[in-house]
Amino acid sequence: MISASLVGFPIYTLARLQGLALSPPALRGLGLVKALEGEGLKITDMGDIKLQKLSKDSGPKKFRNSTYAAKGTERIRRAAGQASERELAILVGGECSLVMGSLSGMKSRRRGRAGILWMDAHGDFNTPETTPSGFIGGMCLALACGRGRPLSQETEEGRGPLLGEDAVVHLGSRALDRLEELAMKESEITLVSAKELRKGGAADYGRRAARLLSDRCDWCVLHIDLDVIDPGEMPAVNFLEPNGISTEDVLLAARGLKETGKLKAVEFTSYDPLRDANRSCGRRVVKLLSRLSG
Numbered sequence: 300m301i302s303a304s305l306v307g308f309p310i311y312t313l314a315r316l317q318g319l320a321l322s323p324p325a326l327r328g329l330g331l332v333k334a335l336e337g338e339g340l341k342i343t344d345m346g347d348i349k350l351q352k353l354s355k356d357s358g359p360k361k362f363r364n365s366t367y368a369a370k371g372t373e374r375i376r377r378a379a380g381q382a383s384e385r386e387l388a389i390l391v392g393g394e395c396s397l398v399m400g401s402l403s404g405m406k407s408r409r410r411g412r413a414g415i416l417w418m419d420a421h422g423d424f425n426t427p428e429t430t431p432s433g434f435i436g437g438m439c440l441a442l443a444c445g446r447g448r449p450l451s452q453e454t455e456e457g458r459g460p461l462l463g464e465d466a467v468v469h470l471g472s473r474a475l476d477r478l479e480e481l482a483m484k485e486s487e488i489t490l491v492s493a494k495e496l497r498k499g500g501a502a503d504y505g506r507r508a509a510r511l512l513s514d515r516c517d518w519c520v521l522h523i524d525l526d527v528i529d530p531g532e533m534p535a536v537n538f539l540e541p542n543g544i545s546t547e548d549v550l551l552a553a554r555g556l557k558e559t560g561k562l563k564a565v566e567f568t569s570y571d572p573l574r575d576a577n578r579s580c581g582r583r584v585v586k587l588l589s590r591l592s593g
């Protein structure tokens with residue numbers, strides 16, 4: 300039986316995204332723990348961390364709410380660092396910016412090189428120099444790779460890159476900003492758009508990603524931003540991007556990495572219960588999350 304620790308990270312970095320903070324309790328309310336157990340996992344439920352409410356945006360225009368994000372990242376780092384390295388970590392957002400805290404927390408307990416399979420409609424690879432909006436959630440992958448600037452000099456993620464860019468495989472993009480796309484294409488990131496993924500097959504790209512990451516890394520994280528899924532199947536997100544991949548594609552693309560034995564954490568972001576009045580998406584999220592983790 301696989302043991303896993305479950306933690307909720309209700310972080311969001313723009314005031315209008317506060318629905319994301321409701322995601323961990325909503326998913327628990329829809330039977331997340333039972334569903335995970337139903338997939339054969341033994342769950343240590345560490346609960347949800349507490350974060351302050353962000354009711355108004357502030358700070359630099361090109362780095363909105365960075366002080367708030369730094370505080371949240373530090374809390375997430377501490378909680379992720381408490382999860383046992385012998386267990387799979389199941390981390391529920393919140394938005395993608397949880398990655399800086401989660402990686403630095405996990406790195407405090409794990410040796411060797413980290414890799415990430417990142418599924419997302421967006422690049423999350425802007426920096427304060429390229430961002431059109433100042434949204435930190437749209438920069439978090441770049442920040443984790445040591446680009447841009449640290450959220451704070453005091454936090455762990457300010458002490459150097461959490462990820463090597465050659466240890467990042469990004470699948471499912473279809474809404475990259477121009478300069479962001481340029482930066483990704485010039486980097487060592489393996490970038491596969493939603494269109495390419497549909498054409499080449501999710502299982503095939505998943506196998507290739509798994510091979511690349513397991514060759515280059517000692518342990519890996521699977522990071523799923525739900526907006527990678529087509530809005531026809533998953534409309535309960537804040538940034539809807541048409542022509543996405545299917546829920547089944549997400550499962551197929553993740554399979555290879557699970558089989559490597561190096562998958563140590565699953566991160567799941569962007570479900571917004573405020574956009575899901577009858578909870579039909581939430582139920583699908585619970586099912587997907589438990590199938591991905593089990």
Ligand SMILES: [Mn+2]
Nearest residue numbers: 395419423524
């Ligand atoms: Mn994202």
